[in-house]
Amino acid sequence: MSSVLSLLKTARIVFKHYSRSFCIGFLTILLPATALSETIYVDDQPVDVQVARSETEQQRGLQGVRHLEKNQGMLFVFHPARQVCMWMKDVPIDLDVGFFNDKGQLIAVRHMKAQTENTHCSPRPIAWALEMNAGWFQEKHLTEGARLRLN
Template sequence: MPLLKTARMVIQHCSRSFYVLFITTLIPSVALSENICVDQYCLEARLALTTQEQEKGLQGVAHLADNEGMLFVFNPPRPVCMWMKDVPIDLEVVFFDENGRLMAVRQMKAQTENTHCAPSKVAWALEVNPGWFEKKRLTKGAKLQFN
């Protein structure tokens, strides 16, 4: 009897594993998000971790709520330039150094291929609605934090 019980457990485990594998192949890429703050102001940021996610960015996104953005993660930190090809909304991009300190804010117009570059190596770039940082009076040196 214990052998039969063990066999059932193995079959159940394999069935669950197959189901999880099957579901993950149907959904090839689920956008991860993280609650982040810059000083005391928080928002929900979609994460762009891979080169593919970073190249796509917010292409095709027609609206961002006031408390939404996209955080590009660069590990190791490196020189970064952003552009707005196929992005239908204006955005601002904010560059952070390896210590999470705000280095620069750049305004970006929808559907353009102009490059917007960081002044030096970047660990994170955050895209948000235009004016988000100005409305909150966040300036150079503000600190990026993860909750």
């Protein structure tokens, strides 16, 4: 919530000093990065996620994010389901990615090291990928077959 308030304060300053077209462009760039989170569940574990639906949001992913709270992550949506590869360019923290098929079942978890360009691919077509802090899936005892539940 504080990031949204900060964005609104910044927007007010920008609107006061710059042209309308510049301000609209400025907000278009910032709003996807500060979108409000949604709560989803993996089995009984609640997760606050930012959702990456568009290609632009998916390409940006968690680039530049230096910290995620304990149950915070990013959910990538792929419809129709397809095989997907992820990478960690410009992501300064280690992450795990869980790949979920079109039935919402976890089919694989991959560990991804920060600031690398190695690809981490789903073994089969998926509908969702969930990026979380490194070790989160193991800590929560979430293995293949765990269920993703959207609100």
